[in-house]
Amino acid sequence: xxxxxxxxxxxxxxxxxxxxxxxxxxxxxxxxxxxxxxxxxxxxxxxxxxxxxxxxxxxxxxxxxxxxxxxxxxxxxxxxxxxxxxxxxxxxxxxxxxxxxxxxxxxxxx
Amino acid sequence: xxxxxxxxxxxxxxxxxxxxxxxxxxxxxxxxxxxxxxxxxxxxxxxxxxxxxxxxxxxxxxxxxxxxxxxxxxxxxxxxxxxxxxxxxxxxxxxxxxxxxxxxxxxxxxxxx
Numbered sequence: 001x002x003x004x005x006x007x008x009x010x011x012x013x014x015x016x017x018x019x020x021x022x023x024x025x026x027x028x029x030x031x032x033x034x035x036x037x038x039x040x041x042x043x044x045x046x047x048x049x050x051x052x053x054x055x056x057x058x059x060x061x062x063x064x065x066x067x068x069x070x071x072x073x074x075x076x077x078x079x080x081x082x083x084x085x086x087x088x089x090x091x092x093x094x095x096x097x098x099x100x101x102x103x104x105x106x107x108x109x110x
Numbered sequence: 111x112x113x114x115x116x117x118x119x120x121x122x123x124x125x126x127x128x129x130x131x132x133x134x135x136x137x138x139x140x141x142x143x144x145x146x147x148x149x150x151x152x153x154x155x156x157x158x159x160x161x162x163x164x165x166x167x168x169x170x171x172x173x174x175x176x177x178x179x180x181x182x183x184x185x186x187x188x189x190x191x192x193x194x195x196x197x198x199x200x201x202x203x204x205x206x207x208x209x210x211x212x213x214x215x216x217x218x219x220x221x222x223x
Contacts (some may be wrong), residue, residue: 001168005160031210033211035214040147040149040217041216041217042114042201042216042217043153043201043203043213043214043216044214045211045212045213048210048211050210062200070220087152087153091114091210093166095158095165095166097143097153097155097158097165097166097168098143098158098203098212100145100152100153100154100155101152102151102152103151103152103153
């Protein structure tokens with residue numbers, strides 16, 4: 001099976017930079033994704049990394065190291081609206097199912 | 111192109127009744143995932159389906175739960191003889207074949223009283 005670990009909570013101030021880490025244990029790894037969820041609403045896709053390195057999309061960047069089974073989501077120039085839960089997810093296994101971590105609650109303070 | 115549609119948004123059932131949750135994937139999407147989420151917790155994988163096939167149901171409880179994704183019509187998650195512990199938000203996500211991105215519906219909030 002697949003297991004993922006990420007911090008349960010992170011707090012930062014507006015304008016700051018925050019990094020949310022994710023480590024995983026899996027077999028048949030294909031890629032690591034990040035999703036954002038506001039107040040129990042529909043999770044929305046942020047990024048996907050299949051290869052090692054950094055992917056940048058505006059204020060958000062995502063990093064993957066396959067050899068370390070580790071990735072992170074980097075959020076820059078934090079805004080109040082970034083307060084949400086952030087989930088890492090692995091696409092893995094023979095069925096290529098999508099398995100999520102338990103989520104990191106990000107609180108952005110003024 | 112409408113997003114992933116789940117209905118009902120809220121469902122109340124008495125213990126022992128059946129709950130049927132529906133998910134209409136985005137047009138052209140042949141893959142459907144179902145997840146369960148308890149308050150303040152993560153998304154727990156339940157089942158992964160393609161049209162007319164269950165690909166992975168390793169997250170489904172062995173009893174009372176079943177899922178289908180017929181050739182025509184929505185995917186259905188069925189919970190028989192519901193118990194209080196089934197109360198949760200159930201999310202459906204869909205993706206096209208080979209895609210790395212899953213699109214989520216707004217979820218169905220099931221409350222068992």
